[in-house]
Amino acid sequence: MPAYARVFTSNLSLNLRHNPVAFISLAIFLLLFLLALFAPLIAPYNPFDTTQIDILDSELPPFWAEQSDPSFLFGTDGQGRDMWSIMLYGLRLSLMIGIGAVVVQTLLGVSIGLISGYVGGRLDSLLMRLADIQLSFSTLMVAIVFLAVTQVVGGRAFFAQYAPVLLITIIGLAEWPQYARTVRATVLAEKQKEYVDAARIMGFGPLRIMVRHILPNSLSSIFVISTIQIANAIIAEASLSFLGLGMPIAYPSLGSLISSGFDYLFSGSWWITTLPAALLVVLILVVNLLGDWLRDTIGPRILQGAR
């Protein structure tokens, strides 16, 4: 059976086709993902190119309102940038930071969780207490302190240049315990199973057993938690940007767009803040709905109702 047919007839895809909410969510997510991926090709303007921006075009309303300019589909922001273009680029940044942060979390959390669960004993207690300490600081608090300090120490220019990397690192570092705990719990359950004994009997070393035997059996819970964590990371990035500690307004993510549009809200230019906000809400909603569906479909019982 060829690979695509195997995917198509799998239980997961069957389940997907019979669940309209999940199906629509996946379709919207894929659409948004493709829009973000091909933003430079789709966007009619390059919002980072100052020669394409005219301050006289600022605060033009979207196409359905009066006084709209047909060359700016969703209007313009306070600096005269095309809303549609800048939202595409913002979506691209938000998704990139969200996924990047989750990759950092996965690498850290999965390795720590695997070692903690498999080795056990004192090492396990030590790592899990570290996780507890990390969890007792809220992600936003850690990120605010870290980002504010870098902004002061490194200066605004430095910060603007490395903001995406800094955001990925700090959101990734702050949330590893979520993964470590879930993976550890799964490993503890899998470790009891006889195939692990059988692997030891075949003379396999601990690293091989962890990576080749236990990890693939824990993948379903890692998938489930990853979807939820992507949504959380995007929200964290948006919140930080809204507070002025994330992406600078010159290279805005959805969060900084909402933040910049906030100043114009009461002058009647509501679209500058509401359009990116609506996009963010839709993005988070579909990711969360997908996460819920994955959890109900492939997630092990320990994750039911987990968030």
Add this chain to the structure above:
Amino acid sequence: MALLSVQDLSVKFGGEFGAVSAVKNVSFDLHRGERLGIVGESGAGKSITGFALMNLLSAPGFINRGKVLFDGKDIVRMSERQLRKVRGNRMAMIFQDPLVTLNPVLTIGQQMIETLLAHRRLRRDEAEFIAIQKLREVYISSPEMRMSQYPHELSGGMRQRVIIAIALLLDPDLIIADEPTTALDVTTQADILELLLHLCMSNNVSLILITHDLGVVCQLTERIMVMYAGEVVETGKTREVINDPQHPYTQGLISALPQQTLPGHTLKSIKGYMPSLLSMPSGCPFHPRCAYALDECREHRPKLVHYRDASVACHEVNRLHQETLAE
């Protein structure tokens, strides 16, 4: 020289009530190609003995005392690295439930090839060739197709065959089979046992069969070791022990077989339960359930005494034996 020589093996479990002995002073020799059955009730220490032979006990269990000489080298004292060379390669183990022994997310082929490559310097296609050959040896139909299937796609009997094929993959000298047929239905059971016997005999592999099924032991093994509460109570040639059991516990086990009871009569059983490891009776561990128990049995622990081919740990049997000798 014996392939496997177990000397005075003791296993303890450290718990919150202090360490308790799960296996006490087990000694036996196993020659190349020989087949030994270890029988006893649940909790008699059979499986723990099997795990201890591979030095695979996980905490809180540990080997307290004794030696396990495999080909002259003591497994108890081996480093993890040395152990990994012996395990799988020269000793293999087959578990009770074929459903959970295979890794559910890897195909049969992946699991077999991985095992081969972990121990041998082989190319992938060579490993695949050997794997298919071994699947054929355990009479699996269309082995090339099975290689790309996942464990859940096979039936229980077929899975156990695959597990036997994996155990035989590296041509080990010893196979430890821990209740290999308990999870299978009766007809499959007979097939698997016959296959195991055939493979052991044709490859000159030693077998340690751990089971509570005396019928299975009779079919497969040459020697038998009866365990009770972590101790060996009787060993000898399987046929002789089954036909003429000496120890009251072995007698009880054999008369408890359903075949020993006429239709319409109640099954005979040994009264009482095996003592908990935490509250071992003084003297002979079997005396609270023994019909012949004397004062001596309550006070002194009987030693394994050898006579002819067998050994029995029972004061009464020894006394009778001494009397016959005196005459």
